[in-house]
Amino acid sequence: MPNYRRxxxxxxxxxxxxxxxxxKNTLLVDxxxxxxESVRLCKREKxxxxxxxVVLPEHMHTxxxxxxxxxxxxxxxxxxxxxxxxxxxxxxxxSKVRIKRGERGIWQRRFWEHLIRDDRDYxxxxxxxxxxxxxxGWSQKVIDWPYSSFHxxxxxxxxxxxxxxxxxxxIGFDEYQNCIGEP
Numbered sequence: 001m002p003n004y005r006r007x008x009x010x011x012x013x014x015x016x017x018x019x020x021x022x023x024k025n026t027l028l029v030d031x032x033x034x035x036x037e038s039v040r041l042c043k044r045e046k047x048x049x050x051x052x053x054v055v056l057p058e059h060m061h062t063x064x065x066x067x068x069x070x071x072x073x074x075x076x077x078x079x080x081x082x083x084x085x086x087x088x089x090x091x092x093x094x095s096k097v098r099i100k101r102g103e104r105g106i107w108q109r110r111f112w113e114h115l116i117r118d119d120r121d122y123x124x125x126x127x128x129x130x131x132x133x134x135x136x137g138w139s140q141k142v143i144d145w146p147y148s149s150f151h152x153x154x155x156x157x158x159x160x161x162x163x164x165x166x167x168x169x170x171i172g173f174d175e176y177q178n179c180i181g182e183p
Contacts, residue, residue, distance in 0.1 A: 006113060008071035013051065013116040015125040018077065019059040019108045022092070026057035027106065029147055031088065038083035046076050051122075054129050055147040056138060061129040063116065073113065081107045130159070 020027060028035055032055065039050075048070075051063040066073060085104045094105035116122045130153070133145035142150050143161050153159045 006074065007115050008073075009115055010071045011066055011068040012071060013063065013065045013122065014073055015114040015116060015129070016062050016064065016073070016077070017059060017112040018062075018081075019111075021105055021108050023058050027088070028055050028060060029057045031084070032147060034087040035080075035084055038080045038087070041083055042076050042079040045079060046070075046072065048073075048076060050149070052126050052129050052149040052153075054132050054145070054149065056133060056136060061132055063122070063125060063129065077111055131164075134164075 035055065043050075047067060049065040051065055053062040054060060064073065064076075085106045088104075088106065090104065092105040094103070098105050114125070116125060130142055130148060130150040133139045133148065134142055139145040142148070142159075142163055143154060150159060150163075154161060154163075
């Protein structure tokens with residue numbers, strides 16, 4: 001079994017990508033209220049700050065800042081995923097392995113996290129997150145996608161209504177990794 005190592009920093013700021021198992025599903029936006037309630041319940045039990053969030057039909061990106069002295073983002077994701085899954089009827093296709101383990105077939109088992117290192121890294125991930133609905137063809141303009149913290153930042157004057165993303169968003173994945181400083 002692989003040994004997944006997470007880079008944990010107490011009170012750290014993290015960028016996450018979380019995916020549904022079936023990438024053709026639209027559960028996240030179809031059940032957006034259940035997702036919001038799942039996050040609220042998690043925050044009540046294990047507080048954290050949501051810096052930014054975008055929900056697409058089959059995956060989501062978010063930036064969280066954890067409280068000082070706390071590096072446990074994994075339990076938070078487990079709580080969110082579990083509550084969301086329990087709120088849905090058990091109609092999804094499940095593999096034999098998932099059935100044997102008593103698991104639902106809604107989420108990919110793991111998630112991707114990245115520790116935000118500095119202000120430039122934060123800004124690049126914030127832009128990437130908000131531009132994602134356009135990148136994936138879900139909207140023509142960033143402001144048109146309803147499930148995004150972009151609207152909060154627009155009201156605060158951080159982004160303009162016609163904002164289209166940083167220059168590094170229109171390039172391929174490898175170049176984007178270089179743009180945001182990934183090794």
